[in-house]
Amino acid sequence: MNTLTAIWPSTLREINDLPESQKLGIYRTLVPEWVFVRFGVDRQTLTVDGKPAVEVRCPPGSRAMELTVKHRYDAQDPLLYLHLADSLTNQLLVLLLVVNNPDAPRFNVDVDEQGRPTHLGTTSRNIPEEIRAMEYGLAPGQVRPGMRVFRSGVPVFEAFVRNMGHALFFIEPLAYHNAISFERYGFAYTTGRKAMEEIHAGFQPGGPLHARLDGSTPFRPPAAWKSIRGRSWAIHDGILGKPFTGFQMYKRIGHHAGVNTFPDAVW
Numbered sequence: 385m386n387t388l389t390a391i392w393p394s395t396l397r398e399i400n401d402l403p404e405s406q407k408l409g410i411y412r413t414l415v416p417e418w419v420f421v422r423f424g425v426d427r428q429t430l431t432v433d434g435k436p437a438v439e440v441r442c443p444p445g446s447r448a449m450e451l452t453v454k455h456r457y458d459a460q461d462p463l464l465y466l467h468l469a470d471s472l473t474n475q476l477l478v479l480l481l482v483v484n485n486p487d488a489p490r491f492n493v494d495v496d497e498q499g500r501p502t503h504l505g506t507t508s509r510n511i512p513e514e515i516r517a518m519e520y521g522l523a524p525g526q527v528r529p530g531m532r533v534f535r536s537g538v539p540v541f542e543a544f545v546r547n548m549g550h551a552l553f554f555i556e557p558l559a560y561h562n563a564i565s566f567e568r569y570g571f572a573y574t575t576g577r578k579a580m581e582e583i584h585a586g587f588q589p590g591g592p593l594h595a596r597l598d599g600s601t602p603f604r605p606p607a608a609w610k611s612i613r614g615r616s617w618a619i620h621d622g623i624l625g626k627p628f629t630g631f632q633m634y635k636r637i638g639h640h641a642g643v644n645t646f647p648d649a650v651w
Contacts, residue, residue, distance in 0.1 A: 390549025395470045397447045399548075411440045414451055414544055416537050419463060423455040432456060448479075455486050461527060471554060476545055478555040484528040491517035494527050504558060505620055506627065514620075515602050523561045523613050524620035538569055542637045552636045559628060561616035564649060566633050570640035576631035580645040583624070587615055596623050612649050 392410055393399050399407050412430065415438060419425050423432070430438040435457035442449040448469040452462045465482040495501055496508040504525045505514075514524070522529060545553045554574065557563035563580060573580070586593035587609035596618075597606050603621035608614030619628050635641075 390547065392547050392549075394549045395447070395474050396442075396449055396468060396476070397445070397470055400442045400446050400449065401444050407442055408440060410547075411442060411449060411451060412438070413547075414466060414540065415453060416464070416533065416540050418531070418533055418536070419453055423463060425453070425455075459486060461486065461490070476548065476550055476553040478553065480558070481555075483530045483533060485531045486528070488529045489520065490528050491520065491522065492527070493517055493525065518603065518613075518617055521613075523616050524559050534565070534569065538635075542635075546637055550637070552634050554632060554634045557631050557633060559616055560619045561612050563631055563633065564612050564646050566635075567641075567643045567645060569635070570642075571633040571635045572641035572643050574632040574634050576633070577643065577645065579631070583615070583619075584645050593618070593623055610650070612646065612651050615646075 393402070399410055402410075415425075415430070419437075420427050423437075425432055425437045430436065432455065437454050437457065439452045440449065441452075448467065450468075451464070451466040453464040455463050461484045462482065463484060463486060465480065466478070467480040469477050469479055471477045492513045493502065493505070493510055496510045497512070500508060502508045502510060517526060520529075541553075555566060555571065557566055560583070563576070583593065585591055588594060589609075594609050597604050597608050599605055601621055603617045604623060605614070608618045
């Protein structure tokens, strides 16, 4: 239920049905300040060197939108990718958020050794690239390091949600480290909090997950239980015995939920 006064339509479907200039004017508010300052994207034309840097996919009739921002027109990876959708109850749902540092090394964890997409490791894996990425300090699913901009981006997104008249929005963490990060930024769980608490308990010495950190693969070193990234790689490696799925979180505008399922965690 919408509880705030909307200045825009309250659903993506309604925004997408607006005239092109109007809906693009709304969606361009999602482009964060660091894109313009650090990478020289033109504020008026949304171009770099005269070529498009920002793409918005928002066809009329659709209940979703995709925002892609690149630092160069021909860049392999986006600086920022955001995929939003209307939920079945017309709330705002973040399906995917990706931030990449284009100046950092790339790790081809998104394709396997035969060049097929791994779909975040759900259909296949590229173990040598995953090991390289892990050793570099990345978490599962990352092809490049991020840019530590999520905290500054939350108020920008909250303003977007508020302008649609919503008091909260939802997000689906695709990995354990995502869920812990979202907790730190004030999110709570719609579904999955009990499972997260069970995972934390299982990684404690004497727990079943701790016992499986036996060094049998590079992703299961005995000390992995001590860190967010270590746990996430072990979970990505199948230590739960099932995929990390079924989690949904929400953020109330201007409110920090105070949820912490991994006390005193280090990255």
